[in-house]
Amino acid sequence: MRILVVEDEAALADALARGLRKAAHAVDVAPTLAGARTKLALEEYDAMVLDLGLPDGSGLTLARELREAGSRMSILVLTARDTIPDRVRGLDHGADDYLVKPFALEELLARLRALERRAPELRPTELVVADLRIDPAARNARRGGREIPLTTTEYALLEFLARNAGTVLGRAQISAHVWDENYDPLSNLIDVYVARLRKKVDLPGLTPLLHTVRGAGYTLDPQRDTA
Ligand code: CA
Numbered sequence: 001m002r003i004l005v006v007e008d009e010a011a012l013a014d015a016l017a018r019g020l021r022k023a024a025h026a027v028d029v030a031p032t033l034a035g036a037r038t039k040l041a042l043e044e045y046d047a048m049v050l051d052l053g054l055p056d057g058s059g060l061t062l063a064r065e066l067r068e069a070g071s072r073m074s075i076l077v078l079t080a081r082d083t084i085p086d087r088v089r090g091l092d093h094g095a096d097d098y099l100v101k102p103f104a105l106e107e108l109l110a111r112l113r114a115l116e117r118r119a120p121e122l123r124p125t126e127l128v129v130a131d132l133r134i135d136p137a138a139r140n141a142r143r144g145g146r147e148i149p150l151t152t153t154e155y156a157l158l159e160f161l162a163r164n165a166g167t168v169l170g171r172a173q174i175s176a177h178v179w180d181e182n183y184d185p186l187s188n189l190i191d192v193y194v195a196r197l198r199k200k201v202d203l204p205g206l207t208p209l210l211h212t213v214r215g216a217g218y219t220l221d222p223q224r225d226t227a
Contacts (some may be wrong), residue, residue, distance in 0.1 A: 001047050002025070008031045016108070024155050035209060050078065068093060076098075150200065165221060
């Protein structure tokens with residue numbers, strides 16, 4: 001997932017970004033509401049980890065704005081306050097879940113996984129493309145029953161391609177969901193990763209799933225002819 005962390009405590013924001021990246025997410029950080037609004041205008045996020053006490057206002061304002069604009073992004077609110085009125089107010093304003101500081105990173109990851117599962121039409125528990133099966137909770141992929149050894153980024157790329165199986169994805173779309181804002185659009189990183197992934201997923205003798213569409217991008221599609 002591509003996740004926006006809105007948190008003004010630098011040490012906590014850093015720890016969250018590191019932990020989330022380790023769990024194969026692409027992460028951007030904003031320390032203020034204004035910074036978050038700028039990033040949200042530029043990028044598409046799947047989920048947001050939102051602190052309530054920010055230097056330029058309450059995270060709840062942002063959650064409400066997003067819901068009013070029709071956003072269905074998962075929003076996990078972080079708060080130092082654990083009182084019932086706060087909790088109710090947060091959920092009224094569009095937050096999906098709450099986490100009271102201090103919390104363990106494992107707890108945050110578990111909550112995010114639960115939010116992923118809560119939107120089954122967007123995030124099925126298992127992704128199946130022909131004989132390729134991906135388990136987002138366990139972050140593993142198997143083909144013909146055999147586990148495919150993948151690095152964190154390779155896994156994230158494969159999961160994104162599988163979620164959009166049959167659709168041709170451009171490099172900008174891929175980088176927006178798999179890499180963070182430090183991705184250099186002029187680099188050939190995506191091509192390098194796709195090539196590595198192809199070697200691991202499309203072993204000799206298997207139906208090729210991963211295709212390059214000249215001038216357009218890449219697609220994971222068992223029906224497509226190899227060109
Ligand atoms: Ca804060």
